[in-house]
Amino acid sequence: MIEHQVTIKNRSGLHTRPAAALVKTAARFVSEFYITKDDFEINGKSIIGVMTLAAEQGASLHLVFDGSDEEEMANAIVGLFEDGFGEL
Amino acid sequence: MNNGKQEIILKGLPSSGGIAIGTAYLYHREEVYVTERILTDEELEAELVLLDEAIERSRHEVQKIANFAHEKLNEEAAQIFESQLLMLDDVEMRKALDMRLRREKKNADFLVYDELQKYKELLGGASDELLRERVVDLDEIGQRIMRNLQKKRLHSTVEGEHVIIASQLTPSDTILFSKNDVLGYATDLGGITSHAAILSRSLKIPAVTALHTVTAVVQTGDEVILDGQRGLLIVNPTQDHREEYELKLRRIANFEAELKGLVDLPCETPDNHKVELSANAEFINELEYVVTQGSKGIGLYRTEHLYIEKGDFPSEQEQYVEYSEIAHMLYPQQVIFRTFDIGGDKLLDTAVPESNPFLGWRGIRMMLDKPEIFRQQLRALLRASTMKNIKIMFPMISGLTELLEVLELLNDVKEELRGEGMAFDESMEIGLMIEVPSAVFIADELAKHVQFFSIGTNDLVQYLMAVDRNNELIADLYQEFHPAVLRAIKHTIDTGHANGLWVGMCGEMAGNPLATLLLLGMGLDEYSMVPSVIPEVKTIIRSTPFTEAKAVADEALSLSNSFDVRSFLYTYMRDHFPELYASWMTGENGENDVE
Incomplete structure (x- = not known):
């Protein structure tokens, strides 16, 4: 299991396009992926879950990856956040 | 015509431009209902x-x-x-x-x-x-x-041409109706950034949202006029309103036919004085239309919609993608981008309410207070300029210090891009809008630092006359033919020329055919307007010698009040362009008094 703490850098937060990019990327891996924000945990592979997070710029998220390809998955997902979903 | 029914005018948000006249169709989405049941x-x-x-x-x-x-x-x-x-x-x-x-x-x-x-x-x-x-x-x-x-089929087809009236439209409704002969959309709910509104714009279907009571007021079969420019729905229109809007629609239709003949001809007077006619635009999907309609590029591209649609400032990358797509679509024609002009009537949701927003935190004032955001826009514009067909102009400049601050920021951003090895157009022209009266009087100082001026008449008139054009009580004082306005324009053009600048205009006056010769005679180099009036303006310019236009301008500038200027111009147009004049006379009725 790998854990990461990330901050949302892109100004519009996890709105339609970044949320779709996140879920599509997560779907490429078999590992489980959970996101926690303010004690509220959702499945990172669920677009509805990601939407209900309503995560805005500056929000701090706790990411958990668990499974056979957890390392690759963590790299890909954390990369998306660091890159501000290509919106920086 | 309205069968004795009372005319009702509803005001909502203009969510997709265009005009539709037709019968209403009240659409209730067939909701699927469920009942709870225990299964074997x-x-x-x-x-x-x-x-x-x-x-x-x-x-x-x-x-x-x-x-x-x-x-x-x-x-x-x-x-x-x-x-x-x-x-x-x-x-x-x-x-x-x-x-x-x-x-x-x-x-x-x-x-x-x-x-x-x-x-x-x-x-x-x-x-x-x-x-x-x-x-x-x-x-x-x-x-x-x-x-x-439940294995039910969707019945969202509507027979015949109608204006769809609904509480709210889903994205799929919007698309599905568009495959039928829908004329327009009017909804109780929604907003400019709703998905249905975004889709209406890309489908080029007029739409007015946030009408609140439209489904209660309108019945299927009612005659309606939908004005997507002004955000109005007129139910059971009076004969006058109907004729006015039919004329507008005819003008739009005639325009395409007229332009076919004019599109390849230069905009030049019989004695070979050339000016440029360009279009005002705001959305990328308008450009296809602009490109085929024979304007010389875009004289004003408003960038605020990027902000409005997103509800936040777009990233550099998002802006770069949009700006370079526009530059590519228009190449080799030019496009002048106006940097964010937010505030005033383009309200910022999160802004503190101001008692006087038009005199408040807007345009360049806001951008200079948000240098990080401004830098991103400048970076995106510069990066998109590699084909050398982009110019930038700044709104609401009121003094030299502001302009110098802007230019310093611009140079800083250029230096940063050079450091990153990013290509951009090193010789890009920079201009500013002349729309605050103080800028008119120091135009000579400002001219030393830029390559062009673009006169924004809408704001210039309201600031010069101290008139809020949206205030019905005083709207008649909003006079674009007031001698003070004409003198301010003349002074700006002369000062620009004396300093080697070219001078354009991008306010509504540039697209008012009554002003065409006056502006031509004053020496205006570029007119930027809504594309639909380009043929009229071009026809006027192509039929009048420059020397004649100068005489018209001199005469108009010698008159002492707005009424005399307008009468003189009307008389001139009646004598020289009787057909155009006749069409205005029918159109002029209530051109401004729908509200």
């Missing part, structure tokens, strides 16, 4: 298969719409449906449905309804418009799955 064990296995099939069928339906949006519309439109596809495939929703089916043994359509209700409650409390839009999306996919579970 045999039914349970069949229900699981049914759910699979219903989701699969729903996916197929949305995929078709997504493909259409991809091919015929733009990426923003397609993204709306891509998101809906992801919702249909949502693992958590599916897990929850399967689990509850087995545990609670209830019918699948009820469980879909109940499960989505939970998600909607989680999202529903949000005040953010973007989140509220997601509730509409969730509702739409929920309804779709339930309908497919």
Whole structure:
């Protein structure tokens, strides 16, 4: 299991396009992926879950990856956040 | 014409431009209703298969719409449906449905309804418009799955040409109606940034949203006029309003025919004085139209919509993608981008209410207070300039210090890009809008630092005359032919020319055919206007010698009040352009008094 703490850098937060990019990327891996924000945990592979997070710029998220390809998955997902979903 | 029924004018938000005249069709979406039921064990296995099939069928339906949006519309439109596809495939929703089916043994359509209700409650409390839009999306996919579970067909086709009146339209409604002969959309709810509004714009279907009571006021079969420019719906219009709008529609139709003959001809007087006619634009999907209509590029590209649609400032990358797409579409024609002009009537949701927004924190004033955001826009514009067909202008400049501050920031950004090895147009022309009276009087100082001026008459007139044009009590004092306005324009053009600048105009006056010769005679080099008036303006310029236009301008400038100027110009146009004059006389009735 790998854990990461990330901050949302892109100004519009996890709105339609970044949320779709996140879920599509997560779907490429078999590992489980959970996101926690303010004690509220959702499945990172669920677009509805990601939407209900309503995560805005500056929000701090706790990411958990668990499974056979957890390392690759963590790299890909954390990369998306660091890159501000290509919106920086 | 209106069968004795009282005319009612409803005011909403102008969400997609254009005009529609026709009969109303009151659309009630067929909601799918569910009743809770306990299943037998045999039914349970069949229900699981049914759910699979219903989701699969729903996916197929949305995929078709997504493909259409991809091919015929733009990426923003397609993204709306891509998101809906992801919702249909949502693992958590599916897990929850399967689990509850087995545990609670209830019918699948009820469980879909109940499960989505939970998600909607989680999202529903949000005040953010973007989140509220997601509730509409969730509702739409929920309804779709339930309908497919009940094996019902969707009846969202409407026979004949109508203006669709609805409480709210979903993204799919908007697309599906457009495949019929829909004339326009008017809705109780929604907003400029709602998905349905975004789609209406890319479909080029006029739309007015946030009318609040339209479904209560309008009945199927009522005659309506939908004005997507001004955000009005006129129900049971009077004869006058009907004629006025029919004329507007005819003008739009005539314009395309007229332009075919004019499109390749230069905009030049018989004695070879050339000027440029360009178009004002705001949305990327307007450009196709502009390109084919023979303007010389874009004289004013408003960038605020990027902010308004998103509800926030777009990133450098998002802006770069849009700006370079525009530059490519227009090449070799030029496009002048105006940097963000937010504030005034283009309200910032989060801004502190100002008692005097037009005299407040807007345009360049706001951008200089938000240098990080301003730098991103400048970087994006510079990066998009590699084809050398982009110019930048700044709104609301009121003094030299402001301009120098802006230019310093621009040079700083250029230096930064050079350091990063990013290419841009080193010789890009920079200009400023002349729209604050103080800028007129120090035009000579400002001219030393830029390559062009663009006169923004809408604001210039309201600031010079101290008149809020939206205030009915004093709207008649808003006079673009006031001698003070004419002198300010003349002074700006002369000062620009004396300093080697070219001078354009991008306010409404540039597209007013009554002002065409006056401005030509004053020496204006470029007119930027809504594309639909280009043929009239071009016809006037191509038929009048420059020397004659100068005489018209001299005469107009010698008159002492607005009424005399207008009478002189009307008389001149009646004598020299009787056909145009006749069409204005019918159109002039109530041109400004619909509200």
